[in-house]
Amino acid sequence: MEQRIRFGPAGNSDSFYAQGHTSTAEAPAWLHARGLDAFEYSFGHGVRLGEATAAAIRAQAEAQDVQLSVHMPYFINLAVQEDEKKAANIRYFVESLQAARQLGAKRAVFHPGSAAKGDRGEILRRACAFLREILAALDGMGLNDTTLCAETMGKINQLGSLEEVIALCNVDARVWPALDFGHLHCRGLGAIQTKRDYADILDELERGVGLERARTLHVHFSRIEFTKGGEKMHHTFADVQYGPEFYPLGELLAERGYAPVLICESKGTMAEDAAAMRQMYEEALRHTK
Numbered sequence: 156m157e158q159r160i161r162f163g164p165a166g167n168s169d170s171f172y173a174q175g176h177t178s179t180a181e182a183p184a185w186l187h188a189r190g191l192d193a194f195e196y197s198f199g200h201g202v203r204l205g206e207a208t209a210a211a212i213r214a215q216a217e218a219q220d221v222q223l224s225v226h227m228p229y230f231i232n233l234a235v236q237e238d239e240k241k242a243a244n245i246r247y248f249v250e251s252l253q254a255a256r257q258l259g260a261k262r263a264v265f266h267p268g269s270a271a272k273g274d275r276g277e278i279l280r281r282a283c284a285f286l287r288e289i290l291a292a293l294d295g296m297g298l299n300d301t302t303l304c305a306e307t308m309g310k311i312n313q314l315g316s317l318e319e320v321i322a323l324c325n326v327d328a329r330v331w332p333a334l335d336f337g338h339l340h341c342r343g344l345g346a347i348q349t350k351r352d353y354a355d356i357l358d359e360l361e362r363g364v365g366l367e368r369a370r371t372l373h374v375h376f377s378r379i380e381f382t383k384g385g386e387k388m389h390h391t392f393a394d395v396q397y398g399p400e401f402y403p404l405g406e407l408l409a410e411r412g413y414a415p416v417l418i419c420e421s422k423g424t425m426a427e428d429a430a431a432m433r434q435m436y437e438e439a440l441r442h443t444k
């Protein structure tokens with residue numbers, strides 16, 4: 156299926172609940188009514204999703220043309236060395252992908268892990284080797300219908316610079332890049348200020364993983380506050396004192412004909428801000444033509 160550009164939130168906005176909704180199965184229609192067509196379901200704190208709920212969400216998402224992705228547990232760490240910890244990590248992937256399959260989710264995003272201890276190059280090599288093992292284990296179980304997306308991370312001591320995400324994508328042609336631009340901004344201590352800064356990132360991505368994966372990348376976006384260690388906290392689009400700005404990225408996506416899935420991770424207003432992103436992108440598209 157041809158991928159087209161899609162916008163949606165990570166989880167449900169505060170307003171979704173304030174309006175009396177209680178179940179994520181109600182989210183697809185709510186999103187569709189707001190011009191949104193993607194939704195990221197979080198397994199950040201563990202994979203807990205009943206089969207009946209998954210089936211209900213899936214049916215609604217398909218009916219409303221909302222493409223689902225999942226966020227795998229935050230405690231995934233590809234840098235671990237002990238057999239027990241590796242087995243636990245493989246289990247997180249297996250559980251996530253089983254649930255993703257029940258949801259009909261196309262993509263599953265993961266955080267690469269910790270780089271706090273030891274030599275950074277050695278940690279990356281270990282993570283790449285372990286990712287290869289994980290893919291083999293998933294293949295062995297026939298769990299290969301969901302695209303794994305390696306995410307750029309906001310703290311400097313986390314594995315997940317752009318370069319490291321490119322290296323993880325190069326482990327296997329089926330691994331996709333998830334660029335969290337807020338995170339890249341934070342780990343670069345305010346690195347994204349201009350359209351050129353975004354263009355440099357996209358150029359490096361295209362060189363690193365090829366045009367197909369670059370143009371259909373997975374995107375996380377929000378304004379984020381940082382300290383000297385990187386990411387501190389997510390904010391909303393109304394918190395304009397924090398970067399980065401979306402519009403220049405929207406322009407580049409329009410100019411380059413990219414078709415990513417863009418997930419907004421604003422604090423509490425993720426659906427509203429995802430709709431604002433779509434508006435900015437469409438405005439940029441009009442200027443491009």
Ligand SMILES: [Zn+2]
Pocket residue numbers: 226264266306
């Ligand atoms: Zn994430």
